[in-house]
Amino acid sequence: MKLEIDESRCKGCNLCTLVCPYKIYRPGSRPNRKGIYVPEMDRPERCPNCRLQELYGRRLCGMCALICPDQAIKWVPEKPYEPMKVVIEY
Amino acid sequence: MRNEWLRSDRLPHIYCAGCGNGTIMNCVLEAITQTGWDRTRTVFLSGIGCSSRAPGYIMTDSLHTTHGRAIAFATGVKMADPSLHVVVFTGDGDLAAIGGNHFIHGCRRNIDITVVCMNNHIYGMTGGQGSPTTPLGKTSTTTPYGAEEAPFDLVELAIAAGANYVARWTSYHVKQLTDAVYDGLLTPGFSLIEVRCQCPTSYGRRNKYREPTDYMTYLKTNAILKRKWEEMERSGENISPDSFPVGEFVRRSRPVMGVPDEA
Ligand SMILES: Cc1ncc(C[n+]2csc(CCOP(=O)(O)OP(=O)(O)O)c2C)c(N)n1
Ligand code: SF4
DSSP: OEEEEOTTTOOOOOTHHHHOTTOOEEOOSSOOTTSOOOOEESOGGGOHHHHHHHHHTSOOOOHHHHHOTTOOEEEEOOSSOOOOOOOOOO | OGGGGBOGGGOSOSOOTTOHHHHHHHHHHHHHHHHTOOGGGEEEEEOSSSGGGGGGGBSSEEEEOSTTOHHHHHHHHHHHOTTSEEEEEEEHIIIIIITHHHHHHHHHHTBSOEEEEEEOSEETTTTOEEOTTOOTTOOBTTBTTOOOSOOOOHHHHHHHHTOSEEEEEESSOHHHHHHHHHHHHHSSSOEEEEEEOOOTTTTGGGTTOOSHHHHHHHHHHHEEEHHHHHHHHHTTOOOOTTOEEEEEEEEOOOOOBSOOTTO
């Protein structure tokens, strides 16, 4: 699974930067075509939903997608699925 | 998946950047997908206002009714076919000001509907006039020197009027809100879920919460769990006037109306 921000929906409110326990989102620094500062993602593969959703068979965490007022955050399946090593600092 | 309930062709919606209404829509849809209800047997209703635009983005039958009358229409829908699931989206002005009487009589009759009130403390759509829930001292277009009238407590009002399920959360507490909406949907009788949310454009801008994240921080620090709130009251601890209790306030089984017979 891969995290994705839909740029056609995001309005740049930065609420996702507030709730992610892994601090994956950072306020954007460059405006896009519509002049919106879409948040940037810092190593999105750390998201537990990306890593473990297949294993647990259900949505984990999901705070960012739930709080996003513009329904812009989603997980897209990756194919072929490639396991990768992720370092998590506490 | 809640995406199946959205009219994707109508997104992005009209809400301002950072408006809490979109978050609440997500939580309600998430709760509804958990109930496993049939999309063709669920009806969303709303009155007029920013919050009341929500049913327009949901892929079910919906009624966008006149200002304040959503609960009156919902009563009609439910009585005509009690097997339908009826959910009402409403704003604070819509519910407590112009629709105040429909609201208390909906509670009194205990009609089996779920009402989600997106309380942003002002009339958002018309430019930020003060509503019956504007907190004391807060500025709006009609209270430029700070509101002097005491606000309504929607939760107390619904309890006194007889609703079967009453809860209050905020647009920051998304998981708790989803659970509360889920409980409200499954409780027979009138359920009110009040959700305090941000309106950065009309309320935040005039009250030192310019960025949506500023108001989120306020909600996070000032929402106090009901149990903690009661403890603080008992011990006489002084509670900041900006704080408010959140949680489930009532769950009971008064006589209800509009519940299908075979239930
Ligand atoms: C009968 C009637 N009176 C007044 C209006 C004007 N009006 C439109 S939206 C609105 C305020 C809605 O505020 P609220 O219910 O708080 O929703 P919000 O926009 O804050 O989400 C008003 C007064 C109307 N449309 N119809
Ligand atoms: S005016 Fe306020 S309530 Fe209406 S969409 Fe904008 S932020 Fe939301």
